[in-house]
Amino acid sequence: MKEINIFQKQFQAKDNDIIVASFPKSGTTWLKAIAFAIVNRQCFSSIHNHPLLSSNPHQLVPYIEFMYPANSHFPTTEPRLLGTHIPFPSLSKSIIDSNCKIIYICRNPFDTFISAWHFFNKVRQYCSSSALTIEEAFEMYCNGIIEFGPWWSHMLGYWKESIVRPNKILILKYEDIKENVNLYVKRVAEFLDFPFTQEEESNGVIESIIRLCSFEKMKDLEVNKSGIVYDGLENKHYFRKAEIGGWVNYFSPSMTEKLSKIMEEKLSGSGLSF
Numbered sequence: 001m002k003e004i005n006i007f008q009k010q011f012q013a014k015d016n017d018i019i020v021a022s023f024p025k026s027g028t029t030w031l032k033a034i035a036f037a038i039v040n041r042q043c044f045s046s047i048h049n050h051p052l053l054s055s056n057p058h059q060l061v062p063y064i065e066f067m068y069p070a071n072s073h074f075p076t077t078e079p080r081l082l083g084t085h086i087p088f089p090s091l092s093k094s095i096i097d098s099n100c101k102i103i104y105i106c107r108n109p110f111d112t113f114i115s116a117w118h119f120f121n122k123v124r125q126y127c128s129s130s131a132l133t134i135e136e137a138f139e140m141y142c143n144g145i146i147e148f149g150p151w152w153s154h155m156l157g158y159w160k161e162s163i164v165r166p167n168k169i170l171i172l173k174y175e176d177i178k179e180n181v182n183l184y185v186k187r188v189a190e191f192l193d194f195p196f197t198q199e200e201e202s203n204g205v206i207e208s209i210i211r212l213c214s215f216e217k218m219k220d221l222e223v224n225k226s227g228i229v230y231d232g233l234e235n236k237h238y239f240r241k242a243e244i245g246g247w248v249n250y251f252s253p254s255m256t257e258k259l260s261k262i263m264e265e266k267l268s269g270s271g272l273s274f
């Protein structure tokens with residue numbers, strides 16, 4: 001909270017900043033990689049020395065909220081690519097008021113929960129806390145008690161603003177990208193004002209970005225098998241299964257009913273659905 005408070009007061013957005021925002025475990029790592037590869041494609045046209053082969057996407061697109069108070073690891077090149085899990089209304093005023101662009105990824109709340117349960121139990125190990133059972137974690141999730149706040153208000157905050165300011169915020173769904181990654185890589189590039197030329201399309205630039213950022217490729221990189229980005233947390237924990245619908249193997253019928261009801265109650269009428 002202290003770091004977030006300092007961030008809110010001090011962070012000065014630039015009009016050409018690009019913010020990759022998300023609720024945790026929605027596909028942030030993937031979207032950061034895609035955005036980095038799109039924006040920097042002229043600098044690293046040779047795929048062999050690409051930074052994504054030797055750095056985890058969270059190093060290349062760092063979380064703004066974790067940079068304070070040290071304030072030391074801001075990207076020095078522009079446009080700056082920054083990540084955040086902070087809910088929309090709690091962003092710094094300069095992000096909201098400036099012309100910087102936000103790409104927001106969300107994921108169906110069932111898979112998000114299972115991914116978060118696995119991941120945060122790993123984080124708890126590093127803090128010497130005991131693991132939460134799925135029942136304990138689920139109860140908290142349904143009550144909105146999870147890192148970065150209730151998932152429904154997080155998603156709705158960005159979603160509603162994207163309706164008002166479609167040129168500022170692009171909403172993406174993990175499932176949609178998985179289904180048609182080519183389309184969404186193009187859409188992200190256009191939204192960020194880095195559209196692919198006809199020549200790039202014919203030369204397979206989009207396909208090479210898709211391959212570079214694919215789960216199979218990234219999971220297998222040495223940096224993502226043995227590297228560390230934050231506080232001892234190993235990069236490998238950012239890459240688990242990357243499946244859609246894996247939640248069915250974990251949910252009891254009563255859990256399914258409960259979460260479905262919450263989704264209905266919280267999201268109905270908003271236009272956001274999964």
Ligand code: A3P
Pocket residue numbers: 022023024025026027028029030111114115116118213214215216218238239240241242243
């Ligand atoms: P699972 O836990 O369901 O496997 P985040 O990046 O927001 O922390 O989200 C993590 C989820 O995204 C994990 O889901 C992880 O496996 C998946 N993921 C990570 N890298 C990915 C990639 N390159 N492509 C698709 N999914 C990816």
